Amino acid sequence: MSNLFNIDIVNPEQSFLSKDNVFEVVIPAVEGEIGILKDHIPIISFLKPGIIRVFSESEEQSFYVEDGIVEFKDNTLSVLTSSIFDLKNADKNFVSASISSAEAELSKDNIDDQKRFLLNHKVEVLKSISIN
Amino acid sequence: MPSLDDLRKRITSVKSTQKITKAMKMVAAAKLRKAQENAEKGRPYSEKMNNVILNLSKSITDKENAPKLLVGTGEEKVHLCIVLTADRGLCGGFNTNIIKKAKSYFEKIISENKTLKIITVGSKGYDQLKRQYKSYIVENISFKESKNINYFDADKVGKIIIEKFEKNEFDVCAIFYNKFKNVITQIPQEQQIVPLNEDKDDKDVSGNDNDYEFEPDEDEILSNLLPKNISTQIFKAMLENSASEQGSRMTAMDNATRNAGELVDRLTIEYNRSRQAAITKELIEIISGAESL
Numbered sequence: 001m002s003n004l005f006n007i008d009i010v011n012p013e014q015s016f017l018s019k020d021n022v023f024e025v026v027i028p029a030v031e032g033e034i035g036i037l038k039d040h041i042p043i044i045s046f047l048k049p050g051i052i053r054v055f056s057e058s059e060e061q062s063f064y065v066e067d068g069i070v071e072f073k074d075n076t077l078s079v080l081t082s083s084i085f086d087l088k089n090a091d092k093n094f095v096s097a098s099i100s101s102a103e104a105e106l107s108k109d110n111i112d113d114q115k116r117f118l119l120n121h122k123v124e125v126l127k128s129i130s131i132n
Numbered sequence: 133m134p135s136l137d138d139l140r141k142r143i144t145s146v147k148s149t150q151k152i153t154k155a156m157k158m159v160a161a162a163k164l165r166k167a168q169e170n171a172e173k174g175r176p177y178s179e180k181m182n183n184v185i186l187n188l189s190k191s192i193t194d195k196e197n198a199p200k201l202l203v204g205t206g207e208e209k210v211h212l213c214i215v216l217t218a219d220r221g222l223c224g225g226f227n228t229n230i231i232k233k234a235k236s237y238f239e240k241i242i243s244e245n246k247t248l249k250i251i252t253v254g255s256k257g258y259d260q261l262k263r264q265y266k267s268y269i270v271e272n273i274s275f276k277e278s279k280n281i282n283y284f285d286a287d288k289v290g291k292i293i294i295e296k297f298e299k300n301e302f303d304v305c306a307i308f309y310n311k312f313k314n315v316i317t318q319i320p321q322e323q324q325i326v327p328l329n330e331d332k333d334d335k336d337v338s339g340n341d342n343d344y345e346f347e348p349d350e351d352e353i354l355s356n357l358l359p360k361n362i363s364t365q366i367f368k369a370m371l372e373n374s375a376s377e378q379g380s381r382m383t384a385m386d387n388a389t390r391n392a393g394e395l396v397d398r399l400t401i402e403y404n405r406s407r408q409a410a411i412t413k414e415l416i417e418i419i420s421g422a423e424s425l
Contacts, residue, residue, distance in 0.1 A: 008176070010177045011177065012174055012178075012283040013173060013174060013282070013283060014170075015176055029347060030347070030348065031347055034347075042343060043345040043347065044187065044344050044347075045348075045353070046353055046356050046357070069184055069353075069356075069360070071180070071187075073344075080177060080180055
């Protein structure tokens with residue numbers, strides 16, 4: 001029995017990634033990271049800023065996402081996101097620009113706790129990217 | 133009877149117009165292919181989004197406390213209409229068709245004594261609507277500067293809508309755009325996005341697989357998802373619109389080129405005839421002059 005399933009990552013402009021030979025995907029869901037294997041029960045959740053790791057037989061890929069929705073059903077994982085890039089072609093300027101805009105947002109007083117948490121988290125993740 | 137010189141000038145002028153329309157047609161054809169591709173690429177996203185929302189809304193049992201964006205405010209007094217048009221003209225009936233559709237909706241709203249608010253996206257729509265409905269237009273957005281349609285722009289419009297909704301500025305929101313059927317046919321569409329109109333006959337309700345696990349709970353996911361859905365719908369409409377615009381322009385320019393060709397033919401015949409007439413006249417004068425000697 002194979003233990004592989006499908007993944008579709010789409011953003012509004014196009015289909016970003018589509019594979020049918022992954023055996024594990026780790027997604028940064030809003031309440032903590034979730035690792036998904038074959039025959040996971042159907043789930044809908046949304047993402048916080050973080051890194052999606054896709055493990056397939058031949059390679060491991062990592063993508064940075066800012067937000068989005070994931071749905072897993074019938075052994076197909078769909079990720080809908082409006083902001084995603086492959087860590088391999090991360091644009092240094094873009095990353096640092098994102099960090100500074102997030103930090104600028106953080107310095108405002110009128111943001112609620114949830115937003116503050118998400119922004120803090122975003123800065124953390126982006127910084128870890130820019131170090132590598 | 134225009135003189136030979138006048139005719140010649142007209143022929144050159146029509147010919148140069150023909151060149152322009154022909155060039156515009158070519159450009160539109162090239163852009164159309166790209167726009168069509170983009171529209172197709174964008175489809176999976178909005179489809180998946182719809183699916184997720186459909187699944188979610190099915191599993192919501194407590195309709196009373198469901199997010200307002202999904203079920204509405206319970207009233208329908210204030211209607212917000214988003215009219216999406218092009219920024220440029222010379223594309224046949226493209227803009228006019230959307231406006232016509234929107235106007236008939238506006239009339240209905242006004243005759244029912246409800247409040248109407250209009251947001252126009254694209255400068256042509258604003259130009260056409262401001263004469264009659266100036267007082268209703270609350271916002272006028274144009275993305276002339278952005279070269280391609282991107283999600284970022286759609287998101288801006290989406291955010292404006294959400295903001296207005298949160299301030300209770302409207303109850304019902306509809307968007308108007310042209311749906312791209314094929315190069316010659318574009319169908320003006322009216323689509324309600326707030327509250328979300330569930331298509332009752334949209335596929336069969338694939339079994340009772342309400343066995344999703346939600347993390348966090350349904351309400352929170354929905355309230356996160358619905359604003360995104362609005363931006364997605366707008367984006368979809370913008371993509372359809374741009375494909376339609378190019379298609380419509382291509383057809384219009386094709387017609388214009390053909391008409392110009394016909395006009396040139398007619399003018400050329402007229403020009404040749406009057407030239408011939410002038411020659412014949414001269415000959416007759418010479419011959420009758422010689423005869424009288």
